Amino acid sequence: MTQISVRNVWKEYGEQVVLEQINLEIAPRSFVALVGPSGCGKTTFLRMLLSQETPTKGEILIDGLPISPEPGPDRGVVFQRYSVFPHLTVLGNVLLGAELKGGGVLGRLFGAARRQARDEAARLLDAVGLSHALDKYPAQLSGGMQQRLALAQALIAKPKVLLLDEPFGALDPGIRGDVHKLMRKLWHEHPMSVVMVTHDLSEAFHLGTRVIAFDRRRNLPEERLRYGASITNDIEVWPRRVAGNPGSGTDPNPPRRDDPATVDGQPDRDDPTDAA
Amino acid sequence: MRLINKRPDRTSWMLLAALPFLAVLIAYALGSAVRLAENPADKLLPGLTAFADAIDRMAFTADKRTGDVLLWLDTGASLARLAVGIAIAAAGGLLVGLSAGLLPYVRATLSPFVTVVSMVPPLAVLPILFIMVGLGEASKITLIVVGVLPCLIRDLMLKIDDLPRQQLIKAQTLGANSWTIAIRVVLPQILPRLIDSIRLNLGPAWLFLISAEAIASESGLGYRIFLVRRYLAMDVILPYVAWITLLCFLMDLGLRVLQRRAFPWFEEARAGA
Numbered sequence: 120m121t122q123i124s125v126r127n128v129w130k131e132y133g134e135q136v137v138l139e140q141i142n143l144e145i146a147p148r149s150f151v152a153l154v155g156p157s158g159c160g161k162t163t164f165l166r167m168l169l170s171q172e173t174p175t176k177g178e179i180l181i182d183g184l185p186i187s188p189e190p191g192p193d194r195g196v197v198f199q200r201y202s203v204f205p206h207l208t209v210l211g212n213v214l215l216g217a218e219l220k221g222g223g224v225l226g227r228l229f230g231a232a233r234r235q236a237r238d239e240a241a242r243l244l245d246a247v248g249l250s251h252a253l254d255k256y257p258a259q260l261s262g263g264m265q266q267r268l269a270l271a272q273a274l275i276a277k278p279k280v281l282l283l284d285e286p287f288g289a290l291d292p293g294i295r296g297d298v299h300k301l302m303r304k305l306w307h308e309h310p311m312s313v314v315m316v317t318h319d320l321s322e323a324f325h326l327g328t329r330v331i332a333f334d335r336r337r338n339l340p341e342e343r344l345r346y347g348a349s350i351t352n353d354i355e356v357w358p359r360r361v362a363g364n365p366g367s368g369t370d371p372n373p374p375r376r377d378d379p380a381t382v383d384g385q386p387d388r389d390d391p392t393d394a395a
Numbered sequence: 396m397r398l399i400n401k402r403p404d405r406t407s408w409m410l411l412a413a414l415p416f417l418a419v420l421i422a423y424a425l426g427s428a429v430r431l432a433e434n435p436a437d438k439l440l441p442g443l444t445a446f447a448d449a450i451d452r453m454a455f456t457a458d459k460r461t462g463d464v465l466l467w468l469d470t471g472a473s474l475a476r477l478a479v480g481i482a483i484a485a486a487g488g489l490l491v492g493l494s495a496g497l498l499p500y501v502r503a504t505l506s507p508f509v510t511v512v513s514m515v516p517p518l519a520v521l522p523i524l525f526i527m528v529g530l531g532e533a534s535k536i537t538l539i540v541v542g543v544l545p546c547l548i549r550d551l552m553l554k555i556d557d558l559p560r561q562q563l564i565k566a567q568t569l570g571a572n573s574w575t576i577a578i579r580v581v582l583p584q585i586l587p588r589l590i591d592s593i594r595l596n597l598g599p600a601w602l603f604l605i606s607a608e609a610i611a612s613e614s615g616l617g618y619r620i621f622l623v624r625r626y627l628a629m630d631v632i633l634p635y636v637a638w639i640t641l642l643c644f645l646m647d648l649g650l651r652v653l654q655r656r657a658f659p660w661f662e663e664a665r666a667g668a
Contacts, residue, residue, distance in 0.1 A: 169564065169568070171564055189567060190564050190567035190568050191567065191568065191570070192568060192569060192570040194568060195568050195569075196564065196565060196568050198561045198564075198565070200559070200561070201559035201561040201562060202561060202565055203565075204562060204565075204566075204580060204584075205584070205660055205664035206583045206584050206658070206660050206661075206664070207660075215566075215569060215579065216569040216570070218579070219566065219569045219570045219571040219575050219579065220569070220570040222575070224574070224575075225578070226571070226574075226575035226578060226579040227579075256659075256660040256663065256664070257664070258660065258663035258664045258666070259663060272565075272569070273565075273568070273569075275569075276568065276569050276570060278568065
């Protein structure tokens with residue numbers, strides 16, 4: 120199980136403070152959605168989790184140990200674009216993960232090892248609904264199919280944490296719905312935590328177990344340089360979704376149309392009260 | 396309709412494409428006829444029969460003194476130099492370009508140096524090459540390498556920079572090390588672009604070859620045209636120039652076909668990017 124701890128992380132570019140005082144504990148098997156206005160540093164934060172950038176201050180730990188200073192196979196990633204390799208077929212793209220891991224100096228597998236990796240890759244591609252396109256090149260796929268491929272490719276490395284940088288932002292709404300379903304299924308089936316950056320609030324609440332909002336607390340023109348964004352909201356999504364339990368996350372007794380609406384259990388103004 | 400929206404159909408497209416070629420041929424024929432009418436021994440714009448004679452003499456008859464058919468001898472000598480020169484430049488360009496494009500330490504060491512070296516006019520180095528490696532084949536091949544290699548290195552470095560950064564990150568999250576990234580991710584994507592670079596550098600390569608041959612050589616297409624220039628032998632020079640052009644065109648075509656065959660993914664990936 121993978122616990123991610125972010126301890127007092129700051130990120131500055133020269134004079135510009137981008138993020139300040141980020142403290143965060145991410146429980147194992149969470150699906151955390153990072154939201155916020157553009158330019159608030161949520162992608163920068165994700166890049167630090169990926170070790171594509173390093174914090175100026177503070178530290179990030181996975182299971183109590185500082186993360187490696189460069190990207191590695193414990194953290195998988197899907198970007199909005201350019202996540203897949205244009206020179207490899209669909210199958211080759213997924214197989215590459217296995218080949219880079221176990222292929223030695225040549226980065227290739229042969230014989231039985233290759234057949235085994237090929238079967239695993241084919242199984243993953245089947246799970247993301249690409250089994251009909253094994254021999255196509257990414258340029259021949261639609262945007263949604265490319266992102267499905269990127270997911271399968273990331274999963275073959277069996278990451279502890281899967282990082283998603285606006286992975287579905289460029290997709291059509293209909294296709295996005297399908298990919299959401301797939302994403303939720305993959306999260307239930309694979310033993311990993313997910314951290315996803317999105318600018319789409321409904322997507323965040325639709326998929327996440329926890330939604331974290333980044334924003335600048337001070338945003339006057341003269342403050343903008345020296346005050347960065349921090350976490351302004353940390354919302355547990357209710358009803359609670361539990362990884363590995365696809366039925367969770369839906370309210371067993373959803374309020375019906377004519378039910379009296381209550382806010383936080385407080386009686387409404389016109390509700391009968393027994394204040395005697 | 397605006398001019399920018401008017402398009403020729405297929406037939407007129409081909410007619411239009413043929414037009415400049417026909418215009419040059421007709422202009423030549425007219426000029427040649429006028430000059431020959433005035434002086435049947437004119438050497439500047441020889442007529443068709445003179446060309447036929449010259450081509451027969453150079454391409455299909457063995458030279459009386461040496462027993463060689465000169466056109467094929469020259470072609471063989473020139474193409475061998477060109478092939479060796481370009482092959483060395485391509486291999487070196489790939490090696491240096493790839494390591495400098497991927498490894499910041501190599502880039503810091505080599506990039507400024509390569510930039511400066513690529514500014515040296517290669518022909519200005521030719522005398523040095525003649526002095527240092529002699530007048531033989533080595534100096535001609537070295538000139539091609541010196542002229543083409545820096546351009547290939549810089550071009551490949553730029554093309555590696557153009558690869559999306561995300562790909563390198565992604566490969567690392569899949570467990571790749573620097574070496575496997577180089578051979579599994581970057582090299583296969585750079586090879587088709589190397590072919591593009593070579594195609595663009597064919598012109599300069601020929602330029603350096605012909606210059607070197609013109610100055611010191613005993614065979615080669617460039618040697619021949621500069622040799623017969625002394626006799627104003629336009630009937631030999633013009634067919635040689637046409638032949639060099641054809642060779643150049645065929646090499647370009649061959650590289651394009653090779654790129655399409657060997658890297659079937661490349662065209663679509665480039666169009667999509």
